[in-house]
Amino acid sequence: MIHLEGVRKAFGSQVVLKDVDFDVKEGETVALLGPSGTGKSVTLKTIIGLIRPDAGTVLVDEENVWTLDRAGLKQMRQGIGYVFQYGALFDSISVFENIRLGLTDETQYGDLKFAEDRVVECLRLVNLAPEVAKKMPGELSGGMKKRVGIARAIAGRPKYLLWDEPTSGLDPMNADIIDALITRLDDELGVTSVVVTHDVRGAFRVADRVALLMEGEIVLQGTPAEFIASDHPKVRAFLERDRDTSHFAA
């Protein structure tokens, strides 16, 4: 279980998270929605210990992330797969080596045969051919890079998956593929997921619950149906804006 309570984070004079309370239960997929620049990715990074909050508590499996020692933090991170917005692949090494880095167990990492099999398996899970393993990240399209990033995140068989804007920058067809992939991986791997996105349509498709982050606070947490039925003015404003934008895009 992931639990955030009273999380506050400011960068200089800019307060990004004012007071975030947020829960993710075992096995569920929660979409964290919100306009760009509202601190969704910052929230995600506080969970895995990449950004230290100024105040508040971040618990993963009832362990406070920010009081863990070095070994504890490493162990905690090994149980979490983080899918970065643009893949964050290491461009000087092959796809194989990128995914192999996701094998957080050093024995597995050092066993080349095991690593080869696991890399092929992870590529299959993200609908990529085994031959992709030989390529360099620079030879891949944007959608393929994201999928390799996902393959790396799942290579170590994590308990949690944190998705940072998995469909941003993709055309609708590739975005649909990634959304379907999130649902399938959640089912096949049985992971608990937090999906940060500003794509309402995608969020409703993949999430069991949705949380809206606006102006540094969680405005609403609930099922997609509760979210749509909500008459909270900020929720309405966000949904209306998304609908207007969708019409404009169409």
Place this chain on the structure above:
Amino acid sequence: MTVQALDPRRVAGKIILTSLTQAGRLSLFVGESARAVAEWKIWVPRAMTEAYHIGVGSLFIVIVVSAFTGAVTAFQASYQFQASLPIYIVGTLIVESVILELGPVLTGLILAGRVGARWAAELGTMRVTEQIDALDSLGRSPYSHLILPRIVAGVVMVPVLTVVSDVVGIVAGLLAGLNAMPLLTPTDFMQGAIYYYRPFDGYYSVIKGFAFALAITVIPCYVGYNAEQGAEGVGKATTRAVVATSVVILFLDALLAKILLSS
């Protein structure tokens, strides 16, 4: 800009605070790098690759600059040479100038530009494209994967390149001297070179190489690792790394001369 912002006390306070903050962060950076030594299985292969890139990649430019430096020193010696001085002094002048100063300093400055800029840009790009965050998120240390291999490679290869620079500079100085001064013979040159040469001079050159290597590796890695967001952040980090490294090399040059040569 407000009047308060121009208050000298505020400016001084800001400079002191910034300097202390940077010093603290740099100390932590070095400490984390030292801690990564235990993960030798990770950094040793990467250090070898980096050492190859620094050594082979920089060899040509180091040879070219050293050769021209040695040659120009010889030409200047012939221009300033007084008939009252024994001609073997030319050998002394060239060898001592190259070994004590020109070889190490020019090699350091070349590598600050060539290697330092590259590393600052690489690490800065890795920072802004979240590659460093990705390593962290996988429970892997960016220090053992990215920083320590570069520091070790630099600390090994910069002194080696310094020695290469010394040798090339002296040989080029000899050839240019023979060409510019008809009365000079290789025997005279060698006599002058050996007459005033002390083994410590060679050690001094290598000691400088080590000291400069630390500046060339630690500063660009630190600046690149802490680059701010965006392409502008990477550009600023690269410029800052080269300027800071060059200034520190010149500072270390003066400091080492004062400490090791004054006595």
